[in-house]
Amino acid sequence: MTTTTVLLPSAIERGLRGLRSVVACSVEDSPKFNQQAKRWVVRITLRRDMGTEFVGAATRWCVLLDNTYPFGRISFYPSSEGGITATFPHQSRNAPGKDRREWREGRLCLDMPLGGERRVVVVRDPVGDADQRLRWHTERALEWLDRAANDQLVAAGDPFELPDRPVRSWRHARVIHDESSASFTAWNGRVGSFGIVRLGTLKEIKGVLATQSFEDQRGDVVRGWSGRELGDLAMEQRVNGFWWLWPQPVVVRPWQAPETWRDIRRIAKTMNIDVDSMFRWLFPQLQGSKFSAILLLGYPMPRRLGEDASEVHWDSLLLPILDEAAGQPRGFRPNAHGWWHRDRCGNFADTVALKYLFTDNWSEDRLQARGRLPRSVRDCNITVLGVGALGSVVSELLVRAGAKNIALVDEDVLESGNINRHAATLADVGSSKVSVVAERLRQISPTVRVVEFSERLPSDTTAIEAQLDEYNIIIDCTSSDVALSTLERAWWSIPRTFASFSMGFGGRRLFSFGVSGNRFPHDEFIRSVRPWLEHESKVWADNDEVFEGAGCWSPLFPARYDDVVLAAAVCVKELEMLMAKMPSEPRFRVFAQTSTDDGFQGFAPESTPPAMERSAL
Template sequence: MLNYKNIVPSNELAIGRRVIEEFKNIELLEDLTWNQDELKWVMKCAITIETTSSFVPKKTIWYIFIENSYPLGTIKFYPAKDGGITSTFPHQNYNAEGKNEVPWRLGDLCLDTNSRLFNRLGLSPEPAEYCLRLGWHFERIIHWLKAASAEELFKLGDPFEVPQFPQNSTLKLAFSEDATTINNWKSIKAKYGYAEFNIVNKHEGNPLVVTSKFFNSQENLVLENKWGSFIENNTGSLILGGWLILDEIPVIEPWQAPIYWGELMLQCTKQQVDLLQILKELSPKIREEKIQILMVGFPIPKEVGKDKTQIHWEAIELPLLTKNNKQASKGFRDEEKGYWLRDQHRNYKATNRIKWAKTENWNQEQLISRGSIGTEVSSKPTLIIGAGAVGSVVAELMVRSGQKEMTLLDQDIFQAGNLVRHTLTLNDLKSYKVEAMEKRLQSISPHNRIKSFTSHFPYIDEETQEIIKMNEVIIECTGENDTLIHLENFKWNSVKTFISLSIGYEAKYLYLFIANGEIFSSKAFFDLISPWMEKEREMTDGIEFPREGVGCWHPVFPARADDIWLLVSTAIKNIELAIKEPKKHPTLLVFEQQIEDGIFKGILLISQEEYK
């Protein structure tokens, strides 16, 4: 453990700090001092720029926080309470005064590039060298101050950022908005009304609330959020709150969210909105709720200067309103008018702080922005036959990539032997695989809809058959020859994309059969794969298989979990391509794990053959 007594700056930090002497417009007021409370080095500087504005004086004072691991770690610039900027700007956290006992404010600047995560790849201009990194940050703050003074912190085409709404509520609210829903909102005349929220059961102690329905002030439904199976199956209490949409972000210049009720009311007034009157109108129906919420929405663009493409919501946990079963305080009548007078007097004083809650946009497009299969694939209902190791990984990867509708079909029970490679866990032992997988997959996304049937294909009732026929993509992962015959005999009644996915002994080979049509051709499959099955038999001649082994290319054959995920990942990429660009003829793709001289070299396509 590091002993911080008599600590001195490292040589790297001392050299980095000398760079300041090269800046003519930077004056060192207090040299590096170790702050035991912050566990960081702190120094105080004055920075002078030529231009000024009503928000940025010519000279500003700053406290700079540097980690002891420099040049690693963060470097933060905080305005001084005495001589620092007092407003909040873009690319800055809310610039509150903070604790009385410290001389700096809380509004640290965002001077990092938005590609910080890619530093290792050399994609960020921020230098890593100790002799350059601190100086680079000082150059950035000088540019930041000049841009702030000239009101040029927002550049045309930059990613748009919402001001920080300081959160002091434990409530978390999820909504779903995109380019489609903003058009719906544009067609709605109402600008405020009631909203229904669902509290997700598993978060009762620290409430997670999702938007459900929006009504106008006359209680007519104007918009409804459609969520997936998990939200539907795990919501408990239904609560009623309020909503309000403004034409613009309620922001105090240059870029501060309202902190007090008086500030928010003033910003609403500037947009010809009487917030107090709206609260008065909504209060009678929401005052009995255990959590009282007001959502404040406004349209935002994706990029600065571009068209507005979605509604963004911030949420307020309202001060508890007077309950109907309690008498109003002395001086107020025990009726709604009296309740409101009490609430207005006690809850909505101009100097009362707003209790902002954390909000997140859980729209499908937003959640899968880190990587997804295209909508041409994710929008197609998919049936997975077989919920073994291969089927479970196929389902998991597809759902995590944005698959919206999926049906699972398998009759097997999850056993201890399955733990090695399956996506399920000890908690799922002795459960039907597909039922446990349904719950797991539903919990991955708030938008997907997963169904499961504990049956062996094709021995299913007529109702289940009709559900299965609605799927457009059929992925067979059983490794059983009989299933392929049943696929051919089943009356699908429409064109499908058929996929059969199987893995060879010790996961050396991946066999991926792809076909399109109203009928699955088992002849095409067996004609294409037979030579490879003969090769598998020769490879495994004389080998004693584990008890689970029931065929030379069955997915439960000896193979590690990483082999399964590796080969299934290869299959997913080709399944995506096969759906986007359907193949004219049944095709068998064969991939092989390549290992040479003790080095794994990847997965190689070694055969591609069409059946004509």
């Protein structure tokens, strides 16, 4: 360890004095500043009444403090000598420390709720209090130790916690799958089984391998990818995939991911799984292959402890490439039995380390867990007419919130002046707005299916009806009377929801018009919006027009990107309300940015144009 003598901050001295009242803790010596970690190291011993299988009566720890204490991080690591060596829940992988450090890597999670606790009641890190903060963390570490020794770090109802895995980078950045409660039934009766995984690519999302299908040993499909169609792997991307489903979490007690093939064999023995039987099937498929291979090792897991399993979890392991079974296997007879022992005792020997790859679950449930639209909107087929500033952001917000089927209609190409308030970048200038927005949407979601119409809305009624027939939500973001009057001439036997969104001068207002019916009521729309447009024209005239350059240029519509995003968020809220109410009579609302002496207050409904209010007075 590299140390240097520097002046100990007085705040840390105060923190150490606060530990004197913690009877079960003793500070071993003066803190040292570690130059590699750029943090202060406090070495302590924590004592308990008695030891257990994985937690001794006395354990040594290295507490790392930022130089900004009582702010910054406080990290508890087991000491390399005399510290705990097992990995528990609420702890990072407790591997030996790197670079001959005096602490292991198993940092404790002390600022998160432990077994059944609730954050608002218990977990209140006293940040900024030099006298109490180090003591609070030390007392939490003692509680963590007691819970670890008594198998009480997690409790029924807690979210299921996966063990920390030593993942590694690879030329394919990550392996993705889409397991969910909906796909769980496909695995009924498959526990203990293994088979082949067909892999594919997502064209717009680079550096991933997606699980196109899982097949059993007979070649029958167990389940397929639920997102949009995957592409084939190029020859240089070719990877062979295999799967193996275990009945329970694959962990070394108490809660450590296996690190060697010996760990795999020992865990399998506790579950009555025959590892060698699977390997006798696997090895011939690996022997002589020029391509890399991965093994998806999985097990059923619950969402919360104590609940029934509802989803399959997969870890991906990079498998070794085996030489072709030909010639003389060194040390063994040149027969099938000899080749089996060569590989079993060589590349798959007990001491060989497992090579974990980055693995993600990209199911809809996981990707939208932090916020999604109601199913009444997510499952709809949506058309967005006009993907300029407002339309592009509305489309993106809808897809981020779970919209799965969307069509984009716009004939324009991107110009450099569009970029300051559009989802595109300068690299997209000259490209079709539709194609650029479509690619962005596909990069956001592996599930979304985007249909591109890089041309104006057809003027022929029959053509409009045919093009938009499968879409039950039609959103207009064109701010164009031509598009709306064209839309009015169409009629569909099955009612759909129409919404027209447009912004006022400077993005200070949003105009929302919606209705459910067989046609778009253009006349009602004009009657609703006309008084506001008269006001907008006066506002425009009273402000300097914005021009993009010299010459015969048209005035531009001024609005910053943050105004567009705010307006687009209101559009999504309005669409959600329209789908909930399905109004047969037009619903017209105006939202205006409001502010006070304290600054921006948000968008608020506005019932009457300001010009009409003044004239009434």
